[in-house]
Structures are given as C-alpha cells and as structure tokens.
Amino acid sequence: MITDYKHVRMLLSLLKQYNIKHIVVSPGSRNISIVKSVEDDPFFTCYSVVDERSAAYFAVGISLQVNAPVAITCTSAQATRNYMPGLTEAFYRKTPVLAITTDYDESFTGQLNMQSIKQMEMPSDTANVSVDIPIIKDMNDEYLVNRRLNLALDALTRNGGGPAHINVRINEHWKKGDDKLELARKITRYKPLDEEWPKINDKRILLVIGGHRPFSNKETVAIEAFANAHNVAIYVNHISNFNGLKTVHGNKLLTIGSFGNLLPELVISIGGHLGDYPLDGNLKNAKIEHWRVCEDGLYADAYNSLTKIFECPEDYFFQRMADAVKGNSNNNYYLDWQAEISKVTIPEKLPLSNAYIAKYLSALIPSNSNLHFSILNSLRNWELYDVDASIKCYSNVAGFGIDGDLSTFLGQSVASDDMNFLIIGDLAFFYDMNALGIRQIKNNVRIVLINNSGGGEFRLYTHTADNFGDLSNRHIAAAGHFGESAEGWAKNNNFEYLRVKNKEKLKESLPIFIKHSESPMLMEVFTTMSDDSKALETIIKSNLHQTQREKIKQTIKESMPSGLKTGLKRIIGK
Ligand SMILES: Cc1ncc(C[n+]2csc(CCOP(=O)(O)OP(=O)(O)O)c2C)c(N)n1
Structure with a gap:
C-alpha cells in the first residue's frame, strides 16, 4: 500500500535507491503516509520505538552494526525535539542516521495551529543537511523536492558522512495511491577515488x-x-x-x-x-x-x-x-x-545599434585584450560575432548586476598590461560612474558606452515589457535619467572622449579607439532603444526567412524526380 502523495512516493523510491532498509518508527498521525507505505514493503525492516529520544539512539546502534544509513521517522511538533540527543551523538561520531520528521504545510506554523512548531530550526550540530519538503503543487516543486531529497540522502555518506534531516509537509493523514512506485531521479556523486565511473558509450x-x-x-x-x-x-x-x-x-x-x-x-x-x-x-x-x-x-x-x-x-x-x-x-x-x-547570417543593413557596433568593433579588438561585456544586451549582441581566440572575455553574469560592471572591468585593467575593452549600456555605466575617478586607471582602458537613454533590454521586441509600449519607459526601462551625455564626466576624469552620433562617425572613430593613446578612452555611441530592438529583429527575422526559403528549396528538391533534376541542372548550367 503506497500513499498518493507525490513527494512521499519520491522519498520512498530514493530510500530504496540509496539502499536505506532499516526504519525506526515512532507512533503518531502526521507520518502515517510514510509508515503505511513502508511497513508491508519487504524491502524495509521496520522497528517500533515509542520514545523518539530512544528511537534516534536505537538507530545509531543499528547503523553501527550494519554499517549503513538508518532512517527514523516520527510525527510533528514536540516529538521531533526528542530526536536531538541521538542526532547530536550521530553528528559527532559521523553516524548516518536519517531523521524523517513530518509537519503541516508551512502556512500553519506559528499561527496557534495545533502541533505546528518550527521544526526546521535544528541545532547545526544535529544534521549535515536539513531540508524542508513541501507538498508538490507543480513541476517546479517536483524538481525542488527531488533535489532536496537527494541532497539530504547524499549527505549521509558525503565527506565522511553523518546524520541528515528531511522534514516532510503532509496535510492529509492518508490517501492511497497506485501500488506501482515510479522511479525518482537519483543524483549520484562520483569522486576520483571511486573505482567505477559510468561509461558514456556513443551518446551525443x-x-x-x-x-x-x-x-x-x-x-x-x-x-x-x-x-x-x-x-x-x-x-x-x-x-x-x-x-x-x-x-x-x-x-x-x-x-x-x-x-x-x-x-x-x-x-x-x-x-x-x-x-x-x-x-x-x-x-x-x-x-x-x-x-x-x-x-x-x-x-x-x-x-x-x-x-x-x-x-x-x-x-x-x-x-x-x-x-x-x-x-x-x-x-x-x-x-x-x-x-x-x-546557415545563420547577419544582414548587412542594420541601424546604428549595439549589434551594429559589435559587428565592426569585434573584428578590430587587438589580440590578447581583455573584453568585458555588461549583461544581457551587450553579451547577446556580441555573441553574434567572432572575436580573436587570444582575447579573454568576461561579464558579471554570476550576480547578474548592472551595478559593478565598470568597476570590475577597471579593476582588471589596472592589473593588466594589455588593452582592456568594456561594452556597456547607459544605465549600467551611470550606475557605476564614480569608478571613473579611481586614481590608478591606465591608458589601456577603452570604454564603449552605448547610450540609448534607458534600459533597452526592456524595449526589445522580444521582451514582455515592450508590449506596454512607451509606457514602459516610465519605470521599467527608466528612460531619460542621465542627461545628454557622459562627456563632461569622462573629460573631468581625464578620459579622451569620442562622440559618435552616426555610422560615418563610428567608422572614423574606431581606428582611433583601438590604437595606443596617452590616456584612457571613452567612446559614447548614441543609439535609440528602438534601433537596438530593430537591429535584433532584423537579424532574427532575416534568418527565419532564410530558413523558410531554404525549406521551400529543399522541399522542391526532394519532391522532384531525379531525372528532371539533372535535366534542369544541365539547362541552367549548374
Ligand atoms: C543592480 C541591478 N539592478 C537592476 C537590474 C535589472 N536590469 C537588467 S538589464 C537592465 C537595463 C540595462 O540598461 P543599460 O545598461 O542601459 O543597457 P541596455 O539594455 O540599454 O543595452 C536593468 C535595470 C540588474 N541587472 N542589476
């Protein structure tokens, strides 16, 4: 007999896959779904111990003897507190005891509901890992539960092992489910000293x-x-x-x-x-x-x-x-x-935009340079073009902030003897603008400030916010915040400043921009959010057309009898 609760079924499947056979059970209501699902399953050996304090110590004893992880399970509230002494013993002697406590849905906790205490707040020296397992309501919950269960089960043996804690949220005492248990995804860990590693065979x-x-x-x-x-x-x-x-x-x-x-x-x-x-x-x-x-x-x-x-x-x-x-x-x-x-082609005709600048500048960046991109729009556009293999590239995508792109870039440039290029939008630049005053900035610094007067990311035709039209400019794309240009600030900080308002000026400025100079340089290119979006749209749509045209060509080719094909080729001379 197996419960209908998906998260408990997943736990059962993983208990089996991690080969946890011994379960010490203490009496109560909240853990009925677990108890009823294991007590008649020949895979498990269940032991009834009324006192939870004793149950945890009892599990330590079994584990010492069988040299394998042992589970303990109890109902909610005060029962769970009594696991602490045994788990503390297990923690300090690295015994793999898995405490499965059961609990109401999180919304019950602290609301004067009966038997609903903060069970997740365990002393740090009672479990290597302690996870909270919600009732599964959608696919995201399912992935989360799967990961957390694996995490706790893995912790029983990882790095010398020890106790772990799984707190399972259960609202209904019992609802019977299908007798055939589905296989849950197990996440297996391999280390260099493991003799057996999986084989890849002929997989793609x-x-x-x-x-x-x-x-x-x-x-x-x-x-x-x-x-x-x-x-x-x-x-x-x-x-x-x-x-x-x-x-x-x-x-x-x-x-x-x-x-x-x-x-x-x-x-x-x-x-x-x-x-x-x-x-x-x-x-x-x-x-x-x-x-x-x-x-x-x-x-x-x-x-x-x-x-x-x-x-x-x-x-x-x-x-x-x-x-x-x-x-x-x-x-x-x-x-x-x-x-x-x-098959992907970039059309020749693009408006002055982030993509247009990338197209021309990418081929000119000197070898061995460092090249930084601000997040999203800059990164995306530059990925459409190749850069020399000796160029090292960076972007603050770990924290995904526009707040420190300039500072990070400048930090690296100060420690580098090569040329350093940064591609950055206006919101990101002005956010971090005080960094331009750092004293040690060298003349190896080249900043391309693409000033479209707002967060162009949110006005790309592919972005949901663009559906609000110009209303997005008020608070989402935050348009028109920083005045006309960065010229004054750049010059104030002893940067050579290049102003680019059209394609001709860009063509003129690029050779100056990539050359050695006596001071750091900032090239401000004025685009519009709408042109940045149009450029991307042109690139995407021209490739969709191309694929469609190719598809038609292919269909005609395939449906034509081969004799006719050769005849036609002869006539048109191909
Ligand atoms: C510190 C921080 N705040 C907010 C965001 C959300 N955000 C992502 S992109 C972006 C707009 C960036 O605009 P800009 O630098 O001008 O580049 P563009 O999109 O116009 O090319 C914002 C505000 C973020 N990533 N980091």
Missing part, C-alpha cells in the same frame, strides 16, 4: 562550458582528448574562454531559433553562469541527462535533469573519460552543429 554529448577563467594548457589538452574520444559538440560563448577542438558558438543559433534536431542525449556542464537565456530555456524542458563536473561538488541542476556529479578537477574528469575509450569517436554531432550555425 553537449559539453556546456559556462563562464570560465582562461583554461590552462593541461585543461585544454584534457578537454581536447575528451573531444576526440567522444561524439561531442562543445557549447561555448565568449565568456567560456575556450576555443579548442569541436567548439560551437551555439547561442548564435538559439537566438534565432531552437535546438531542432540538435538536442543532445547527454549534457555535461562545467564552469559558472553563461548568461545564455536561450540555452537554459531550451534545455530546461528537454528530455536529456545532465552530468555536472565541479570541484565544489554542489548541485547545479540548471536543466532539471541532473543525474550525476563528478566532484573533481575538470582536467581529471576529461582525461579519465578520454582514457576510458579506445580510439577516436565520430564527429557527427559537432558537424551537425556547424552545419546549422553556418
């Missing part, structure tokens, strides 16, 4: 390299060995700082469309945030498996499909996974990506 792999400091030679060699050994495409954007074998700037494709036939079977991710909304949006609901490689060993389930964590240095992972197979793999998946990306 998308290796996503998030925001990353530039790679060491050892890391690059390992990633390339991995790329040779497997059918992989390496998804990067500029801030991945990886330009090795089999890399694809996939955002170019996803900005104008979707994965189409390019969905991977397995995503392996390394690094931090990529600031790439299309990627996350496409992968979040896809049927894929996700493996994460990170030294911190933390869950980062960005695509709601995490199944494995490799807690080790990146180069170790890639080298071990490369060494696990003999010979080279085919390149099909990478070639498919390349074929699709090569």
Whole structure:
C-alpha cells in the first residue's frame, strides 16, 4: 500500500535507491503516509520505538552494526525535539542516521495551529543537511523536492558522512495511491577515488562550458582528448574562454531559433553562469541527462535533469573519460552543429545599434585584450560575432548586476598590461560612474558606452515589457535619467572622449579607439532603444526567412524526380 502523495512516493523510491532498509518508527498521525507505505514493503525492516529520544539512539546502534544509513521517522511538533540527543551523538561520531520528521504545510506554523512548531530550526550540530519538503503543487516543486531529497540522502555518506534531516509537509493523514512506485531521479556523486565511473558509450554529448577563467594548457589538452574520444559538440560563448577542438558558438543559433534536431542525449556542464537565456530555456524542458563536473561538488541542476556529479578537477574528469575509450569517436554531432550555425547570417543593413557596433568593433579588438561585456544586451549582441581566440572575455553574469560592471572591468585593467575593452549600456555605466575617478586607471582602458537613454533590454521586441509600449519607459526601462551625455564626466576624469552620433562617425572613430593613446578612452555611441530592438529583429527575422526559403528549396528538391533534376541542372548550367 503506497500513499498518493507525490513527494512521499519520491522519498520512498530514493530510500530504496540509496539502499536505506532499516526504519525506526515512532507512533503518531502526521507520518502515517510514510509508515503505511513502508511497513508491508519487504524491502524495509521496520522497528517500533515509542520514545523518539530512544528511537534516534536505537538507530545509531543499528547503523553501527550494519554499517549503513538508518532512517527514523516520527510525527510533528514536540516529538521531533526528542530526536536531538541521538542526532547530536550521530553528528559527532559521523553516524548516518536519517531523521524523517513530518509537519503541516508551512502556512500553519506559528499561527496557534495545533502541533505546528518550527521544526526546521535544528541545532547545526544535529544534521549535515536539513531540508524542508513541501507538498508538490507543480513541476517546479517536483524538481525542488527531488533535489532536496537527494541532497539530504547524499549527505549521509558525503565527506565522511553523518546524520541528515528531511522534514516532510503532509496535510492529509492518508490517501492511497497506485501500488506501482515510479522511479525518482537519483543524483549520484562520483569522486576520483571511486573505482567505477559510468561509461558514456556513443551518446551525443553537449559539453556546456559556462563562464570560465582562461583554461590552462593541461585543461585544454584534457578537454581536447575528451573531444576526440567522444561524439561531442562543445557549447561555448565568449565568456567560456575556450576555443579548442569541436567548439560551437551555439547561442548564435538559439537566438534565432531552437535546438531542432540538435538536442543532445547527454549534457555535461562545467564552469559558472553563461548568461545564455536561450540555452537554459531550451534545455530546461528537454528530455536529456545532465552530468555536472565541479570541484565544489554542489548541485547545479540548471536543466532539471541532473543525474550525476563528478566532484573533481575538470582536467581529471576529461582525461579519465578520454582514457576510458579506445580510439577516436565520430564527429557527427559537432558537424551537425556547424552545419546549422553556418546557415545563420547577419544582414548587412542594420541601424546604428549595439549589434551594429559589435559587428565592426569585434573584428578590430587587438589580440590578447581583455573584453568585458555588461549583461544581457551587450553579451547577446556580441555573441553574434567572432572575436580573436587570444582575447579573454568576461561579464558579471554570476550576480547578474548592472551595478559593478565598470568597476570590475577597471579593476582588471589596472592589473593588466594589455588593452582592456568594456561594452556597456547607459544605465549600467551611470550606475557605476564614480569608478571613473579611481586614481590608478591606465591608458589601456577603452570604454564603449552605448547610450540609448534607458534600459533597452526592456524595449526589445522580444521582451514582455515592450508590449506596454512607451509606457514602459516610465519605470521599467527608466528612460531619460542621465542627461545628454557622459562627456563632461569622462573629460573631468581625464578620459579622451569620442562622440559618435552616426555610422560615418563610428567608422572614423574606431581606428582611433583601438590604437595606443596617452590616456584612457571613452567612446559614447548614441543609439535609440528602438534601433537596438530593430537591429535584433532584423537579424532574427532575416534568418527565419532564410530558413523558410531554404525549406521551400529543399522541399522542391526532394519532391522532384531525379531525372528532371539533372535535366534542369544541365539547362541552367549548374
Ligand atoms: C543592480 C541591478 N539592478 C537592476 C537590474 C535589472 N536590469 C537588467 S538589464 C537592465 C537595463 C540595462 O540598461 P543599460 O545598461 O542601459 O543597457 P541596455 O539594455 O540599454 O543595452 C536593468 C535595470 C540588474 N541587472 N542589476
């Protein structure tokens, strides 16, 4: 007999997958859904212990003997407090006791409801991890519950192990569900000393390299060995700082469309945030498996499909996974990506805009420069163009703030002997403008201030806020805040200032802007929010047309008898 509650069913499935067989049960109402679901299941051995204090110690004893995690479960309120002494003992001797307390919905707590106390407030030395498990109401709850359960179960044995706590919210005492238990997603951790690591076989792999400091030679060699050994495409954007074998700037494709036939079977991710909304949006609901490689060993389930964590240095992972197979793999998946990306074209005719500037400046940035992007609009537009492989790229997408882009950039430039470029919008620039007064700023600084007089991000035709039209300018896009220009402030801080109001002036200014100078330089390019949006719209729509035209061409080709095709080719001489 199994409860209907989805979160409890998930817990049951994971208890089995983590091989937790022994459960010490104390009497009460709130945990009936759990108790009824396990007591007749031959997988579990249940022990009845009335006193919760004794139950926790009893579990410590069983665990010592069977050398495996043991669960304890009780009802809500004061019952849970009595777990503390036994859990404290378990914490300091690193015994894996899993306390499953049960509770009302969070809205009951502290409202003079009976038996509803703050059960989540456990002393820090009673559990390695303590998680709250809500009743599942939608898919987001489902992902959250799955992750939290895994987190607590994993903590029983991680880093030497110890007790963990799961607080399960349950409103109805009992509702019977299907007798066949569905398999919940288990997140398994692997470490270098584990002898058995999973095999990848012939899967189509998308290796996503998030925001990353530039790679060491050892890391690059390992990633390339991995790329040779497997059918992989390496998804990067500029801030991945990886330009090795089999890399694809996939955002170019996803900005104008979707994965189409390019969905991977397995995503392996390394690094931090990529600031790439299309990627996350496409992968979040896809049927894929996700493996994460990170030294911190933390869950980062960005695509709601995490199944494995490799807690080790990146180069170790890639080298071990490369060494696990003999010979080279085919390149099909990478070639498919390349074929699709090569179809993306950027139209010649664009208004003066962030995209237009990126188009011309991207090819001129000197090698070995540092290149910073402010978030969203700048990052997005520059991803449409290549930059020299020696250029290192950065963006504050971890905290996703417009508040410190200028300061971060200037900090790096002060410590660098190369040229340093920043692409930044006006709201981000004026937010952080006092940084221009920092004394040590050197003449290697080049700031492109794209002044569209507001938060153009919110007036892009793809943004929901643009549906409010110019009303968005009042408080969402915050238009017209900072006067006419940054000229006075730039000059005041001994910057050479270039004013660009049209394309001709831009053409004239770019060669000056990229050259050595005796002072730092700020080039202010005046665009409009509407032109920034139009540029993006032109790029996206021209590619949609192209795909459609190609589709028609393809359909005609495919439906034409081959004799007729050769005849026609002969007539038109192709
Ligand atoms: C500190 C902080 N406040 C608010 C936001 C929300 N936000 C994201 S983009 C943006 C507008 C940026 O405008 P601008 O720098 O002028 O660039 P544009 O979009 O016009 O290219 C804002 C306010 C944020 N990311 N960080």
